[in-house]
Amino acid sequence: MLKIFGAPSRYIQGPGALDAVGQYAALFGRRAALVIDSYVHGVLGPKIQALCAAHGVSLAPLIVEGDLTPEVIDGLRAQTRPADIEMVIAVGGGKSLDAGKAVAKSSHCHLITVPTVASNDAPTSKNYVLYDAHHNLLAVEHMLFNPTIVLVDTAVIATAPLHFFRAGLGDAVSKKFEAEQCQRNGGKNMYDGTPLLTAQLIADGCLRTLLADGAEAVAVAGTGKPTPAFERVVEAMILMSGLGFESGGLSIAHALTRGLPKISGVATALHGLQVAVGLLVQLDLESRNDSMLADLTQWYAQVGLPTTLRDLGAAATPSDAELTLAADLSLKARHAANFDRTLDVATLADALRRHA
Known part of the structure; x- marks a missing residue:
């Protein structure tokens, strides 16, 4: 199997990065779809429109709300046809960015992502998540390539509520350990290839940075x-x-x-907070002989991450039926095969019970 590494073409970060949106948009044409939710559009929409207009780029706003369903995507696609867009600028949280990815894929055009929160790593990824009308995960879809430009204005990110920032920590802290399991057990990455050493080194650096600076970052x-x-x-x-x-x-x-939302009270917990607890379950199952599980639990306390299902919102000790269903659905996810041993439902349910 070939080894594959993928990434955005350009990543720009710093206070005031948003001011460059018109400059970068103009590289790809004169007509852009602005995919954005109504709240962020009210706060940043006029500024983004003025910045793009200054570089000769006109915007067709596409307002998105709620889950990204196939029906929502069809509606967004229908709105883009008369605009004859040459690029997509997606601004906001994960759902707005996902909607922008879906529009960019269907329009075969460049995508600029502008996150307004750091609750997950969606801005750099080609993946986007679809839901059904009942808010259940339907599928994970992929653009052909990653976003062309990622603009991260840290002055904007720093205004977002702390709750979202914590979720970003939870989503990121797992990556070293998950990449290790994938590499060690012959798993595939998101490009259906074998991971290169480069990816593991980046994931290692991610963990080191979070442990060194996470508490100070949370403070601001x-x-x-x-x-x-x-x-x-x-x-x-x-x-x-x-x-x-x-x-x-x-x-x-x-x-x-995939399974945790089936436990009563957990479904509304942000993705990164679910991952944070999921990592502790994974490390428990690894039966490590080092102090990593204890060290991470201590760091979780410093930055305010959840360590139990109750912390995620489970109202009481989950029933055996809930834990069994959660374990069964989780083991059906493609990623579950990337582990040192084959897990069964009972083993995973028991591990979840230990973190109830």
């Missing part, structure tokens, strides 16, 4: 005033984490996000 999240530590952690949560998972591969921590 939400203040609107990014510090050097905040800058480093945002880079780890978006760029290093994104490259680490997409080119390095995933394992149990992310597989568990």
Whole structure:
């Protein structure tokens, strides 16, 4: 099997990065779809429109709300046809970015992602998630290539609520351990290839950065005033984490996000918070002989990450039926095969019970 590494063409980060959106958009044409939710459009829409207009780029706003379903995608595609767009600019959280990816894929055009929160590593990834009308995960789809430009304005990111920032920490901290399991057990990454050493080294660096600077970054999240530590952690949560998972591969921590929402009270927990608990379950199953599980649990306490299902919102000790269903759905995820041994439903359910 070939080894494959993928990435965005350009990643730009720093306070004021948003000011460059018109400059980069103009590289790809004169007509862009602006995929954005109504709240972010109200806050940043006029500024983005003015920045693009200054470089001769007109915008066709596509307002997205709620889950990304096939029907929503069809509606967005229908709106883009009269605009004859040459690029997509997706601004906001994960769902707006995912919608932008779906539109860019169907329009065969460049994509610029502009995250307004650092709750996950979606800005650099080609993946996007589809849901059905009942809010159930339907499929994970892929653009042919990663976003062309990723613009991360840390002054904007630093104004987002701390809750979202914590979720980004939880999503990112797992990547070293998941990439290790994928590489060690012959798994495929998101490009259906074998991971290169480069991806593992990036995932290792991601973990080191989070452990060194995470607590200091959490202290300023939400203040609107990014510090050097905040800058480093945002880079780890978006760029290093994104490259680490997409080119390095995933394992149990992310597989568990398929099943955890079936436990009463957990479905509304942010993706990264579910991953954080999923990583502790994975490390438990690894039966490690080092201090990593204890060290991470201590770091979780410092940055405010959940360590149990109850922390995720489970109202009481989950029933055996809920744990069994969660384990069964998780083991059906492709990533679950990237592990040192084949797990059965009972073993995974028992591990979840230990973290109830």
